[in-house]
Amino acid sequence: MAKEKGTKETAKKKQTGDDPPRGDFSSQKKSRKLCGTNYPLSIAFIVVNEFCERFSYYGMKALLTLYFLNFLHWDENLSTTIYHAFSGLCYFTPVLGALIADTWLGKYKTIIYLSIVYVIGHVIKSVGAIPTVGDQVVHVGLSMLGLALIALGTGGIKPCVAAFGGDQFEEEHAYERNKFFSVFYLAINAGSLISTFVTPVLKGDVKCFGGDCYALAFGVPAALMVIALVVFISGSGMYKKTPPRGNVLLEVCQCIEFAIRNRLKNFYKQMPKREHWLDWASEKYSKQLINEIKMVTRVLFLFIPLPMFWALFDQQGSRWTLQASRMNADFGGLVFQPDQMQVLNPLLILIFIPVFDFGLYPLIKMCRINFTPIRKMATGMILAGLAFAAAAIVDIKANETILPPPGPKESFIQVLNLANDSIQVTIPGQDLFQQPIAAFQDPAEYSKLTLDGAQQNFRFDLQFQGSVSTFNHTVQEKSVYSLIVCKSEGILSSHLIADLATKPAKGLSAVRFINALDQDVNITIGKDQIISVDKNYSVANYTKLKRGKYNVQCNTEAEEFSLDLGLLDFGASYTIVITNTSANHVEARKMEDILANNIHIAWQLPQYLLISAGEVMFSITGLAFSYSQAPISMKSVLQAGWLLTVAFGNVIVLIVAQAALLEQWAEFVLFACLLFAVCIIFSIMGYFYVTVDPEELTKEEAEKKEMPSNGNEIRLAPRKTKL
Structure with a gap:
C-alpha cells in the first residue's frame, strides 16, 4: 500500500506541475526511430554534429603551437603557455554553459547560440x-x-550536447542510451583523427601569401563548425527538448556555504554533535538535497589528484609537437608534418576501445582479478607516466644534434679553410x-672560445705554407662564428661571420x-627564388628550404x-662554397654546420601508445564512474567537476613551464615523477572510498518517508561496495 500511495502522489505532483517535466510533451507524440531499433532518429543529427564540431576544434588546435612559433614568432615557452591557457x-x-542551459535557455537553445559564437570565433581566427591583414x-x-x-563556444556546449543526446531516449531504453555514449565518443575521436591529419596538410602543402597557408587551415575547421550548426538545427523537429530545471549548481554552492557558515556560528555553543559537516545545513535545506551533496562532495574530493593526468595528456599538442619538429619525419618519401603526429592518439583510441572492452577487460575478469574503476x-x-619517461629518452636522443647554447663569456667558433693548402x-x-685544418675540410663540431667579458678582441695566428699571418677579430659572448680563411691573388685573408645558433624551425x-x-x-632555387652572391668569398644570408634533394641553376x-x-x-644548417675545380669546372662543396635530425619521428610511437592506453583506462572509466556516483539531479554538477580537472591540469602545465626552467627532457621526467606520486595518493584515497548506488539510496529515502512515524523506524543503509 505504501508503494501504491507513493505512486499516486507522484502522479498527482506531475499533473499539478510540482516536478519539472522531463521533456516537451505538448504534442505527446513519440520520437521517430532508426529502422528496426529503439534508437531515436534524432541522435543521428547529434552524432554528426559532434563529429563536425570535434573536427573543427581538434583541427584548429593541432596547428596552434606551430602557428604561435612560426606565424606570431613567439618562443617555445610562450607558445606552450598560451596553448595550455586556451586548453x-x-x-x-x-560551468558557464551548464549554468546557462539549466537556468535560462535549456540545452537546445544553449547549443544553438553558443555554436554561433563558436563560428564567429573561428572566422576571426582565420582572418x-x-x-596582409x-x-x-x-x-x-x-x-x-x-x-x-572558440573557448566559450566549445566549452559552453560541451556539457550540453552529450546530455541532450541522452535526453532523446525513453527510460526503458537504458541499454541503447549507454551504447549511444560509446558511439558519441567514437564520433569525437573520428573527427579528431581526420582533422589532425588534414589540417596540417592544408597548412604545409598549400601555399598562400608566400608561405604556409594558416588562413586556409583555420578556415576549413570554421566551415565544419558551420556544417555542425546546420546539421543540428536540421533535426529540430525531432528532438525532445527538456526545459531548464533551475540552477542546481548554484543551489549546491549555497547549501555548502550555509553549512559552513552555520557551523562556524555555533562553533563555541553547546550544540548536539552532527554526523557530517553538511548536516549543519539541515535548518534550511532538505535532507535529500544534503545527502545528494554528500555523495557529490565525496567524489569531488576523490577528483583532487586527477588534474595531474591531464597535465601530461594535453602536452601532446605542445611539447610533443615541438619534439617532433626536431626529428626525422621521412617515411620512405612520405614526409609527416610535426603536428600530424597527434593523429596517432585518436587513431589508437578507436583501436583500443574495442580491444579493451572485448579483449583485455574480459581476460582480466577471467583471471578473477577485481579490476575496479579506481584501479583502472x-x-x-x-x-x-611511462609515456613521459619514454618521451624523455627520445628527447635526450633527439637533442644530440642540437648545438648547445653558449653561456656567458663563451662563444663557439669553427674554421672553414677555403685556401688551397x-x-x-x-x-x-x-x-x-x-691539428692542421685541411682545405675544404668540413669541421666535425664547433670549438668553445672563452672570453674575458661580454666581448673580446682576439688575435688569430695562421700558419700557411711556411709563413705566419696574423689577424684580429672581435668576438661577442653567446654567439656562434665561422672563421673563413681564403687566399685571393696570392694574399691570405680571413673573415669572421656569424652562424645560426639554433636549428631551423619546422624541420x-x-x-x-x-x-x-x-x-x-646568381643562384636560382626552384622557379623564382634567386640568391645573388658577390665575388671573392662574399657570403649570402641563410635561406630556409624544405627537406629534399636540390639541383640549382647558377649564372x-x-x-x-x-x-x-x-x-x-631536416633541421640541418649548411654552408655551400661555390668554387673552381682543378679542371676549371665549377662545383659546390657542402659543409654541414648543424647536424641533421637523426632520430626518426617513429620513435614517438611508444609514448603515444602508452598515453592513449592510459586515456582509455583513465578518461572513459573516470567519466562513467563520475556519472554512476551522482544522483540524477546532480549529474550535471559532477560532470562539470570532471571537466574542471582537465582545466586545472592545463594550469599545472602553465605553472611548470614558467617556473621550472628545465631542459625539455628533465621537464618530462619531472611530470612523470609527479604523476607517479599522485597515483600513489589517488590509490590510497580510492582504497578508502566506498561506492554508493544513487538510485538505491533514492528508493530507500522514498521508503523512509512513506513509513509511519511510530518511534520504531528501521534505518536502511544504502548498498555500498568497497573499491
Whole structure:
C-alpha cells in the first residue's frame, strides 16, 4: 500500500506541475526511430554534429603551437603557455554553459547560440592568420579574440550536447542510451583523427601569401563548425527538448556555504554533535538535497589528484609537437608534418576501445582479478607516466644534434679553410685547433672560445705554407662564428661571420652560399627564388628550404651551369662554397654546420601508445564512474567537476613551464615523477572510498518517508561496495 500511495502522489505532483517535466510533451507524440531499433532518429543529427564540431576544434588546435612559433614568432615557452591557457579555458567554460542551459535557455537553445559564437570565433581566427591583414599587433589581437570566443563556444556546449543526446531516449531504453555514449565518443575521436591529419596538410602543402597557408587551415575547421550548426538545427523537429530545471549548481554552492557558515556560528555553543559537516545545513535545506551533496562532495574530493593526468595528456599538442619538429619525419618519401603526429592518439583510441572492452577487460575478469574503476584509473596514470619517461629518452636522443647554447663569456667558433693548402690556426691564450685544418675540410663540431667579458678582441695566428699571418677579430659572448680563411691573388685573408645558433624551425633546412669565384653569381632555387652572391668569398644570408634533394641553376656574366647540392636534411644548417675545380669546372662543396635530425619521428610511437592506453583506462572509466556516483539531479554538477580537472591540469602545465626552467627532457621526467606520486595518493584515497548506488539510496529515502512515524523506524543503509 505504501508503494501504491507513493505512486499516486507522484502522479498527482506531475499533473499539478510540482516536478519539472522531463521533456516537451505538448504534442505527446513519440520520437521517430532508426529502422528496426529503439534508437531515436534524432541522435543521428547529434552524432554528426559532434563529429563536425570535434573536427573543427581538434583541427584548429593541432596547428596552434606551430602557428604561435612560426606565424606570431613567439618562443617555445610562450607558445606552450598560451596553448595550455586556451586548453584550460575550454574546460572552465563548461560551468558557464551548464549554468546557462539549466537556468535560462535549456540545452537546445544553449547549443544553438553558443555554436554561433563558436563560428564567429573561428572566422576571426582565420582572418587573423592572413598576413596582409594588419601588423603583428592586429594578428595577435584577432588570434586571441578568436581563441576566446572558440573557448566559450566549445566549452559552453560541451556539457550540453552529450546530455541532450541522452535526453532523446525513453527510460526503458537504458541499454541503447549507454551504447549511444560509446558511439558519441567514437564520433569525437573520428573527427579528431581526420582533422589532425588534414589540417596540417592544408597548412604545409598549400601555399598562400608566400608561405604556409594558416588562413586556409583555420578556415576549413570554421566551415565544419558551420556544417555542425546546420546539421543540428536540421533535426529540430525531432528532438525532445527538456526545459531548464533551475540552477542546481548554484543551489549546491549555497547549501555548502550555509553549512559552513552555520557551523562556524555555533562553533563555541553547546550544540548536539552532527554526523557530517553538511548536516549543519539541515535548518534550511532538505535532507535529500544534503545527502545528494554528500555523495557529490565525496567524489569531488576523490577528483583532487586527477588534474595531474591531464597535465601530461594535453602536452601532446605542445611539447610533443615541438619534439617532433626536431626529428626525422621521412617515411620512405612520405614526409609527416610535426603536428600530424597527434593523429596517432585518436587513431589508437578507436583501436583500443574495442580491444579493451572485448579483449583485455574480459581476460582480466577471467583471471578473477577485481579490476575496479579506481584501479583502472590508477593504471591509466601509470601508463601516462611511462609515456613521459619514454618521451624523455627520445628527447635526450633527439637533442644530440642540437648545438648547445653558449653561456656567458663563451662563444663557439669553427674554421672553414677555403685556401688551397692546410693551415694551422693558433689563438693565444686558448687551447684550440691542435691539428692542421685541411682545405675544404668540413669541421666535425664547433670549438668553445672563452672570453674575458661580454666581448673580446682576439688575435688569430695562421700558419700557411711556411709563413705566419696574423689577424684580429672581435668576438661577442653567446654567439656562434665561422672563421673563413681564403687566399685571393696570392694574399691570405680571413673573415669572421656569424652562424645560426639554433636549428631551423619546422624541420626545415638552412643553407647559405660562399662565392669563391672571381665573378658575381646568381643562384636560382626552384622557379623564382634567386640568391645573388658577390665575388671573392662574399657570403649570402641563410635561406630556409624544405627537406629534399636540390639541383640549382647558377649564372655568371659568362656562363650558366647547374650545381648538385644533394640532400638538404631536416633541421640541418649548411654552408655551400661555390668554387673552381682543378679542371676549371665549377662545383659546390657542402659543409654541414648543424647536424641533421637523426632520430626518426617513429620513435614517438611508444609514448603515444602508452598515453592513449592510459586515456582509455583513465578518461572513459573516470567519466562513467563520475556519472554512476551522482544522483540524477546532480549529474550535471559532477560532470562539470570532471571537466574542471582537465582545466586545472592545463594550469599545472602553465605553472611548470614558467617556473621550472628545465631542459625539455628533465621537464618530462619531472611530470612523470609527479604523476607517479599522485597515483600513489589517488590509490590510497580510492582504497578508502566506498561506492554508493544513487538510485538505491533514492528508493530507500522514498521508503523512509512513506513509513509511519511510530518511534520504531528501521534505518536502511544504502548498498555500498568497497573499491
